[in-house]
Amino acid sequence: MKWRTILSSKTMGDDEEVKVFGMWASPYSRRVELALKLKGIPYEYIEEDLSNKSALLIQHNPVHQKIPVLVHNGKSIPESLVILEYIDETWRNNPILLSQDPYDRAMARFWAKFIDEKILSTTRKVSFTTGKEQEHAIEEVTEQLKLLETEVKGKAYFGGEGIGYVDIVANFLVFWFGNLQEALGINIFSQHKFPFIFEWIQKQLKIDMVDECRIPKDKHLTYIQTRLAAFKSASK
Amino acid sequence: MADEDVVLLDFWPSPFGMRVRIALAEKEIKYEYKEEDLRNKSDLLRKMNPIHKKIPVLIHNGKPVCESLVQVQYIDEIWPHKSPLLPTDPYQRAIARFWGDFVEKKIYGLESGKVWTTKGEEQEAAKKEFIECLKLLEGELGNKAYFGGENLGYVDVVLVPFYSWFYAYEKCGNFSIETECPKLIAWAKRCMEKDSVSKSLPDQDKIYDYVFHLKKVFGIE
Numbered sequence: 092m093k094w095r096t097i098l099s100s101k102t103m104g105d106d107e108e109v110k111v112f113g114m115w116a117s118p119y120s121r122r123v124e125l126a127l128k129l130k131g132i133p134y135e136y137i138e139e140d141l142s143n144k145s146a147l148l149i150q151h152n153p154v155h156q157k158i159p160v161l162v163h164n165g166k167s168i169p170e171s172l173v174i175l176e177y178i179d180e181t182w183r184n185n186p187i188l189l190s191q192d193p194y195d196r197a198m199a200r201f202w203a204k205f206i207d208e209k210i211l212s213t214t215r216k217v218s219f220t221t222g223k224e225q226e227h228a229i230e231e232v233t234e235q236l237k238l239l240e241t242e243v244k245g246k247a248y249f250g251g252e253g254i255g256y257v258d259i260v261a262n263f264l265v266f267w268f269g270n271l272q273e274a275l276g277i278n279i280f281s282q283h284k285f286p287f288i289f290e291w292i293q294k295q296l297k298i299d300m301v302d303e304c305r306i307p308k309d310k311h312l313t314y315i316q317t318r319l320a321a322f323k324s325a326s327k
Numbered sequence: 328m329a330d331e332d333v334v335l336l337d338f339w340p341s342p343f344g345m346r347v348r349i350a351l352a353e354k355e356i357k358y359e360y361k362e363e364d365l366r367n368k369s370d371l372l373r374k375m376n377p378i379h380k381k382i383p384v385l386i387h388n389g390k391p392v393c394e395s396l397v398q399v400q401y402i403d404e405i406w407p408h409k410s411p412l413l414p415t416d417p418y419q420r421a422i423a424r425f426w427g428d429f430v431e432k433k434i435y436g437l438e439s440g441k442v443w444t445t446k447g448e449e450q451e452a453a454k455k456e457f458i459e460c461l462k463l464l465e466g467e468l469g470n471k472a473y474f475g476g477e478n479l480g481y482v483d484v485v486l487v488p489f490y491s492w493f494y495a496y497e498k499c500g501n502f503s504i505e506t507e508c509p510k511l512i513a514w515a516k517r518c519m520e521k522d523s524v525s526k527s528l529p530d531q532d533k534i535y536d537y538v539f540h541l542k543k544v545f546g547i548e
Contacts, residue, residue: 154429154463166418173424180417193404194390200397205378238378 109134110162112148114141116314118211118263119171120159121304125259126178128300129186172203175256188256202242202249203260210235211263218275218315219322233279236288244287247294254298264288265295266306274315333358334386336372338365340537342435343395344383345488345527350402352523353410353479396427399484412481426467426474427485433460434489443499443538444547454500461508468514479521487524490515494531495538 109127111134113120127134139148139158151160151167160167161174168177179188189196213235216228239261243249249257264280272279282289295301335351335358337344351358363372363382375384375391385392385401392401403412413420433439439460441453464486468474474482493504493515505512518524542548 163418168418168421168425170425170428173421173428176424177417177421180420193401194387194392196404197392197397197401200400201392201394204394204397 108162108164110137111135112137112139112145112151112158112160112162114139114158116267116306116311117158118267121267121306122171122259122262123159123161123174123178125262125300125304126175126188128303129188129254129259129298130178130182130184132178132182172207172260175259179256186250186253186255188250188259190250190255199250199256202239202257205235206239206257206260206263210239214268214271217277217279218271218319229277229279233284236280236285240285240288243291248291254295258291258295261291262295262301262304265292265301266304266308267311270306270308270311271315274312274319331356332386332388334361335359336361336363336369336375336382336384336386338363338382339529340491340534341382342488342492345491346395346484347383347385347398347402348527349479349484349487349523350399350412352527353412353484354402354406355409356402356406396431396485399481403481410478412475412479412484414475414480423474423481426464426482429460430464430482430486430489434464434486442496443542444545446548450500454502457496458502458504458507461504461511465508465510468510472517473514479518479523483518487515487518488528490519491528491531491534492538495535498535499538499542 109132111120111123111127113124113136115138124134124136137145137147139145141158144156148158148160149156151162152158152169155169157169159171159174160169161177162168163177163181168174175188189199210232213228213232217225217232220228242257248254249261268280280288333351333356335344335347337348337360339362348360361369361371363369365382368380372382372384373380375386376382376393379393381393383395383398385398387401387405392398399412413423434457438453439457441449442457445453467482471477473479474486493512497504519528
């Protein structure tokens with residue numbers, strides 16, 4: 092599948108130039124693209140080879156040298172959660188990603204942190220460990236997903252009535268997580284175990300922009316397997 | 328502010344708790360401080376933070392807010408008129424949030440803890456990285472009085488509690504942070520001239536005694 096690169100358009104506003112330095116298989120990178128697409132913001136996408144990072148990426152993110160980085164009219168913003176709030180505060184059209192109410196905003200930020208610092212962090216442990224250590228990590232991430240599920244139970248979206256900040260941060264569940272567990276040959280997530288998250292995923296898939304941020308499955312499975320093999324041989 | 332009920336569940340040496348104390352003090356908000364015994368957590372803590380069961384927990388009119396960076400932003404948004412901590416411009420806000428996240432991951436993160444929990448090569452590597460991160464922060468501070476510019480801002484509130492732990496780090500790691508990062512220490516001392524900071528941070532000696540005690544409890548040399 093060819094990734095579209097959309098050149099900056101003048102329909103947004105005079106001299107608006109938006110670039111995203113990303114990586115096709117990164118859930119952090121996909122979040123940023125999803126937010127921009129939902130807001131209807133055209134952007135130029137630059138695919139980074141993480142084994143050979145470009146000078147431009149290092150220039151725009153000298154501290155961490157990581158993707159994603161958003162560059163808006165020459166101003167660089169790294170860190171996906173920081174980028175999401177920047178997008179929401181800069182382009183105030185619908186969908187508004189974070190509520191105006193401070194308490195709701197605090198809850199949304201809490202769950203985004205939980206996803207990144209707990210679920211995604213434990214998922215890395217699941218990917219890169221074996222035996223008892225992996226079993227323990229699988230139990231841990233299952234419990235964490237159960238906690239996350241309580242937040243979407245009875246709601247169409249984490250954001251309530253419409254797609255919002257936490258839905259975008261949770262986008263890793265729509266394609267990335269399913270691909271990963273298939274590549275690993277494990278079964279953490281299923282409709283039976285997580286009916287409410289599964290329902291949420293079905294609603295997400297009906298949104299065109301979410302589908303546009305699909306991580307192509309076969310390519311992703313190959314990528315994960317290659318990475319795991321490289322990790323295993325490096326650990327010997 | 329009539330009808331405002333603010334409670335902070337906290338633990339005196341916690342730099343995360345100190346952030347919230349500073350933010351509330353900057354906003355001149357009266358609150359009830361409740362000291363938690365972390366070996367015997369209260370029912371209130373377990374009820375208000377069922378997911379992590381950790382302090383600090385800010386309870387505002389009965390509703391809990393957890394996670395210190397989330398709490399500081401919440402306090403700034405609920406009481407926006409006094410001492411604003413985040414700027415109004417989206418790009419400046421993004422820079423502040425970026426550096427807040429950097430402090431969280433690099434200064435408060437697990438790796439920096441190795442400065443006092445390890446010895447030998449591991450400790451030397453941890454010290455080196457710790458100082459490199461502090462130097463990056465010095466670079467970001469530049470010639471400003473505070474990270475927030477002329478007044479305390481979000482990054483100042485997020486970082487300065489760690490100053491109370493510096494003496495403990497220096498003793499355990501046998502190095503001088505002031506020698507390596509004089510501008511940062513000057514900044515910290517400037518912050519400590521403010522009541523909101525000095526009254527929220529315990530003495531460095533008390534923190535050192537606490538770290539010494541922790542090392543004994545965990546069998547760390």
